[in-house]
Each structure stands twice: as structure tokens, then as C-alpha cells.
Amino acid sequence: MVEGIYRTRVGYCGGIADNPSYRNIKDYSEAFEFDYDGDLITYDSIIETFWYSHTPENRTGKTQYKSIIFYRNQEEKIIAEDSRKRFENQVGRSFNTEIRPLSKFYLAENYHQKFFLQNVQEIRKDFIEIYPNIMDFINSTSAMKVNSYCKGNGTLKRLKQEIESFGLSSQGEKALLDIVEGYGK
Structure with a gap:
């Protein structure tokens, strides 16, 4: 990131x-x-x-x-x-x-946008609710950051500092924390 x-x-x-x-x-x-x-x-x-x-x-x-x-x-x-x-x-x-x-x-087609985020069902579901308009999702800073975390960028420490700002459900937050913890950063 x-x-x-x-x-x-x-x-x-x-x-x-x-x-x-x-x-x-x-x-x-x-x-x-x-x-x-x-x-x-x-x-x-x-x-x-x-x-x-x-x-x-x-x-x-x-x-x-x-x-x-x-x-x-x-x-x-x-x-x-x-x-x-x-x-x-x-x-x-x-x-x-x-x-x-x-x-x-x-x-590119919508399914290519924020590709890594879209492959995590709990997080994808949250972003569909947060951004029902696909262009808002594509242009979202939060979606960009979460996608980057899902890809393996960023640290657990930094994620914990900003995770609440993403507007994720508790399930979405847990999924994202699990992903970043899995990368061992």
C-alpha cells in the first residue's frame, strides 16, 4: 500500500x-x-x-x-x-x-475491479451494501485499501488502526484480519 x-x-x-x-x-x-x-x-x-x-x-x-x-x-x-x-x-x-x-x-469489466477484494465473499457482500453503485465502488479509497490488504500488502498493525473506517460488518472485519494475519505481516 x-x-x-x-x-x-x-x-x-x-x-x-x-x-x-x-x-x-x-x-x-x-x-x-x-x-x-x-x-x-x-x-x-x-x-x-x-x-x-x-x-x-x-x-x-x-x-x-x-x-x-x-x-x-x-x-x-x-x-x-x-x-x-x-x-x-x-x-x-x-x-x-x-x-x-x-x-x-x-x-475493465466490473469483475476485474478490486479483484482480490471481490474474491472474499464476506468482504464483497459488505462492499455491495456500502456501494450499490458500481462506479462508487470502483472509485472508493476504502475499496482500494481493502483490495490491497486482500492481496497481501500492508501490515496488521496498520490495518488495526484503520479497519473501522472501512465500514465492514464484524464478519467482513474478521475475514480481512484473518487474511492479513495469514500473510504474517
Whole structure:
């Protein structure tokens, strides 16, 4: 979990055709979009985290799984390129991660959003009640954080400090605590 990022969404980016989907991804790559508070974290810090949280040497040959950073402006482009150079120098090899301008981001299907959270029935049920509108769920900071915990990010100590703010039922809280305890963090 990265402090300062308050919203994430998964989707498809980088292609030319309209309306990609998981079953018809066309010339797009799977991507995630994030919003952050620039007073709490810098874009440079986010990109640095990116290098340590993915496999930059992924060479599947499939556009769907390409390693790409999409930038929104010239400043982000420079930060991403400089960061890639630093990371490559640090590890002593180059990577095939592309750095390209953001064209259009298409949201992935609802079942892909907050994927790890949605696979925990007790928690999923709570979030359906909290956010009956799917876009509110997709854009929720709480859902983003809980999804991250379900994936194995975050510590038990931090979870205990903020779990009440998520609005989960006692069953949902227990399920989330059990997950994080299971990761041994």
C-alpha cells in the first residue's frame, strides 16, 4: 500500500481500436490508473515503487501483458525515463518497459475491479451494501485499501488502526484480519 494514492482502477490502454474488453482486448495492454495526493507523495516516488512491484523483463510477446508506463505530460515522461535509467543502472541490465503517452484509458469489466477484494465473499457482500453503485465502488479509497490488504500488502498493525473506517460488518472485519494475519505481516 502506497500512502498518498487514493484511487486505483484497472483497465486497458495503449491501443487504437474502440471499446476493448478482456475477451476482445485487441491492440491494448492491461493497465491500471491511479490518482494521488501530490502533497503526500510525488510521481517520482510512485514510479520508483512501480519498478519494485512488477516484472520489467516480461517478454511474453503479447500486447495484453506488455510492461508499459503511460505518461500524461512531458514532466511525467521525463520522470519515468530517468527512473528507468536509474533502475537499470542499479540492477545492471536494461528492461523492455515502454514509456508511452497516455491516449485513452478504458475501464475493465466490473469483475476485474478490486479483484482480490471481490474474491472474499464476506468482504464483497459488505462492499455491495456500502456501494450499490458500481462506479462508487470502483472509485472508493476504502475499496482500494481493502483490495490491497486482500492481496497481501500492508501490515496488521496498520490495518488495526484503520479497519473501522472501512465500514465492514464484524464478519467482513474478521475475514480481512484473518487474511492479513495469514500473510504474517
